[in-house]
Amino acid sequence: MxxxxxxxxxxxxxxxxxxxxxxxxxxxxxxxxxxxxxxxxxxxxxxxxxxxxxxxxxxxxxxxxxxxxxxxxxxxxxxxxxxxxxxxxxxxxxxxxxxxxxxxxxxxxxxxxxxxxxxxxxxxxxxxxxxxxxxxxxxxxxxxxxxEHLSGMYQGVGIMDNVLPAARRKVNEELAPQFAALCQEHPFLYILGSGPNFCQTYGFAICSLMEMQWQSCSYIHSGEYFHGPFEVTEPGVFYFLQMGSSEFRTMDERALAFLREHTDTLMVLDALEYGMDQVPESVRAYLDPVLFYAMNVELRAARGKVFGHDPDYRRYMGVVSY
Amino acid sequence: MxxxxxxxxxxxxxxxxxxxxxxxxxxxxxxxxxxxxxxxxxxxxxxxxxxxxxxxxxxxxxxxxxxxxxxxxxxxxxxxxxxxxxxxxxxxxxxxxxxxxxxxxxxxxxxxxxxxxxxxxxxxxxxxxxxxxxxxxxxxxxxxxxxEHLSGMYQGVGIMDNVLPAARRKVNEELAPQFAALCQEHPFLYILGSGPNFCQTYGFAICSLMEMQWQSCSYIHSGEYFHGPFEVTEPGVFYFLQMGSSEFRTMDERALAFLREHTDTLMVLDALEYGMDQVPESVRAYLDPVLFYAMNVELRAARGKVFGHDPDYRRYMGVVSY
Structure with missing residues (x-):
């Protein structure tokens, strides 16, 4: 279709x-x-x-x-x-x-x-x-x-097929081992993101981590972060920041600057370093989620290996009645 | 005005x-x-x-x-x-x-x-x-x-002035001490709610707890809970369920049944037991948040007393530059 x-x-x-x-x-x-x-x-x-x-x-x-x-x-x-x-x-x-x-x-x-x-x-x-x-x-x-960006959207969706394989290799080489190790030390983490990509901030939390890894976490909008949630930030609290590549990025950058100063446990996945610079700027906001979903998959798999927790294993979903 | x-x-x-x-x-x-x-x-x-x-x-x-x-x-x-x-x-x-x-x-x-x-x-x-x-x-x-519910909405808003004082007394007598005690035992909790009241599920998390108590937590929609987040539930994980009084309540009831079976650390604040039965049914969905906000205020105050953490104290907001 x-x-x-x-x-x-x-x-x-x-x-x-x-x-x-x-x-x-x-x-x-x-x-x-x-x-x-x-x-x-x-x-x-x-x-x-x-x-x-x-x-x-x-x-x-x-x-x-x-x-x-x-x-x-x-x-x-x-x-x-x-x-x-x-x-x-x-x-x-x-x-x-x-x-x-x-x-x-x-x-x-x-x-x-x-x-x-x-x-x-x-x-x-x-x-x-x-x-x-x-x-x-x-x-x-x-x-x-x-x-006006219809052709850009088609072009961008096509480019994602080039972006994702390289991004998967890069995240497994650079961030996945650290992520799995930090999960071993921290029973809980905060994930930050913004704009349309906030759906994958939520998705990393509820699907990849809560559902597939039984890892407790919370998801915070990078813009909303400064209107309450940032007060909980301190050294030892684990933050994972999804830096988008689009016009919404300015909110993630502000969070980055604050997090660098106020926690010592920060991981950053910057979409611009993972190939999104190849995607037309006009549609990046709507395709960042494609990248971050793919990255979430790799990160949960890496955690799953370290914890011996198969991401496909469920104890309730489709197993018990609810 | x-x-x-x-x-x-x-x-x-x-x-x-x-x-x-x-x-x-x-x-x-x-x-x-x-x-x-x-x-x-x-x-x-x-x-x-x-x-x-x-x-x-x-x-x-x-x-x-x-x-x-x-x-x-x-x-x-x-x-x-x-x-x-x-x-x-x-x-x-x-x-x-x-x-x-x-x-x-x-x-x-x-x-x-x-x-x-x-x-x-x-x-x-x-x-x-x-x-x-x-x-x-x-x-x-x-x-x-x-x-068609305009007069019901005015009536409901007026009734909240009777509902809130009694609800404040009741939550302080019945739930607040337990909440503060559970926060002492648990560095993290999940808050569940649904419908328009989900705004106060989010609010309890980001304002009352993260901002005002530096208490880590996450907020989950009671309907979405069954599509991923429930896999993280197990004895020892602390859940706070906001049971609404409106047509959205069915989602909270389903979560309640599951939580009762799969965790031993559950607190429930049932709006129907806190006076929302007095509010016209047609507008309860939009006024439950008024109740839950007031309850969030009491619960954070009770936690604050036990922890010696004044809810009005800030370390970053309006204090440092960001």
Missing amino acids: KAYSLVKDIIAERGSIEEVYWVACGGSLIDLLPAHMLLERESCRLVSSAYTAREFCISAPKRLGEHSLVVACSHSGNTPEALDACALALERGAKVVALTDNADSKIAHEPLVCWVYPWGTDVPAGEVPSGIAPLIAAELLEQQEEY | KAYSLVKDIIAERGSIEEVYWVACGGSLIDLLPAHMLLERESCRLVSSAYTAREFCISAPKRLGEHSLVVACSHSGNTPEALDACALALERGAKVVALTDNADSKIAHEPLVCWVYPWGTDVPAGEVPSGIAPLIAAELLEQQEEY
């Missing part, structure tokens, strides 16, 4: 799209958030909101209807909350596109449009949700209004 | 309001978020977004203009990021309302409309930002579209 023709067909079918709701849970929601932020910033016409799927069902927007597009994502295709959200959206007459890795899952049935994506380290960035979602958003902008 | 006449005058001046941006930092932003969620859910016309002020300046929405209302909040009235955001909004021709406690501050000057609010335990709920913001949102809905 291609974002261009998907969006073209939807607009042709519905006449126009006025609202876009990005709905999923956990890691799948995280992959949709930068696209939501792109629309919030660039659109003069569309309403865009993002919801964890259960909350979408509880407080569905009154305007949800036939000119709404709901983009859902469920990797397994069987997430009950995502299925409920799609059912509610269809009941209300909305157009629903569901991204899933599983063509044989419950979510993969008409009348919703199912976009089955492949998965794995070698899959191109444009074929997984973190690349698909910004392309859908960019096409919606371009086809209904205008988006 | 009154929300009714403020909104009436703004609509009269601008013809209509099409976008509302809620812009502040830290605790002041927290107080605006439930109003944003009310508009997202109920409006068929307005766009609503909420931003930490620095991010608003970096990625100001393209549609920000003369039919936009920016509601800013700065308790001190001198927060540089909030001042910058107001200046940007005024440059773009937006109507700007700034809430502040400080009539002599930098933010309190024309052409923005300054709403100076009093502060203190005895100030009515309708006169501080956490009450003012939902009333502004409700009036915007009613005066431009319709909002």
Whole structure:
């Protein structure tokens, strides 16, 4: 499936799209958030909101209807909350596109449009949700209004396929061993990031560390850091700063300067040193999350080896009832 | 100032309001978020977004203009990021309302409309930002579209003045000593909540605990908890669950059932046992944060006494340069 023709067909079918709701849970929601932020910033016409799927069902927007597009994502295709959200959206007459890795899952049935994506380290960035979602958003902008960076977005998504392999090697050589070692010494860490990439600050915390490594941590927005959370900073408190490559970077730089002065336990992953300088500046903000997701994967794997904790092992998810 | 006449005058001046941006930092932003969620859910016309002020300046929405209302909040009235955001909004021709406690501050000057609010335990709920913001949102809905729960919202805000004194006594008798004791045994805790009240889950973490008590913690959405973070749960890990009183409560109840089974260190503050049953059901979701903020204040004060850590003491904020 291609974002261009998907969006073209939807607009042709519905006449126009006025609202876009990005709905999923956990890691799948995280992959949709930068696209939501792109629309919030660039659109003069569309309403865009993002919801964890259960909350979408509880407080569905009154305007949800036939000119709404709901983009859902469920990797397994069987997430009950995502299925409920799609059912509610269809009941209300909305157009629903569901991204899933599983063509044989419950979510993969008409009348919703199912976009089955492949998965794995070698899959191109444009074929997984973190690349698909910004392309859908960019096409919606371009086809209904205008988006001067559409070609830059396609170009940037393509460049990520060159950026990621080198970045994976670099993070494993330079940061992964230190990260695993610091996790051995610290039962807790703070992760900082900003802008659209804050989704991967959250993702590093809730998916890579809490879920896959049982590592306690917290996630702080680099801009919000100075309005409260920085008071807890002191030597011995472990901070991991995700330095973005885009216009939001100024917030991360301010946090960096403060952290360098007020803790002795700081790790910095600077996107500009990991290849994001190759990506057009106009779209870096929405592709930094693709880089940081890949880095989060390497860092949790490195920690997992040192701790003997396989990132794929679960004690509750899909194991006990809840 | 009154929300009714403020909104009436703004609509009269601008013809209509099409976008509302809620812009502040830290605790002041927290107080605006439930109003944003009310508009997202109920409006068929307005766009609503909420931003930490620095991010608003970096990625100001393209549609920000003369039919936009920016509601800013700065308790001190001198927060540089909030001042910058107001200046940007005024440059773009937006109507700007700034809430502040400080009539002599930098933010309190024309052409923005300054709403100076009093502060203190005895100030009515309708006169501080956490009450003012939902009333502004409700009036915007009613005066431009319709909002069937407008009278319920006014009634609910009024009832909070009866709810809070009793709730403060109750939390100090029942939960505060246990909370302070558990903080002595645990260098870290997780706070869970959902819906509009998630702003106070975040607030308990970043303001009451990280900022005012230098207590490390993390904040997890009760719905998202099951999509990753719950894997870190085990006996000995300290959880504080904010049980809301509204339609979002079902997510907190699910978390409660899981936590009871999988940790031995759980504190629950149930809004329905703290007086929220007196508030009209239709607006409880937007007033739970008023209760939980008040409870957060009592809990941090109780911890502060046990630790000898005055919640008003700062080592960085307004003390060092950053």
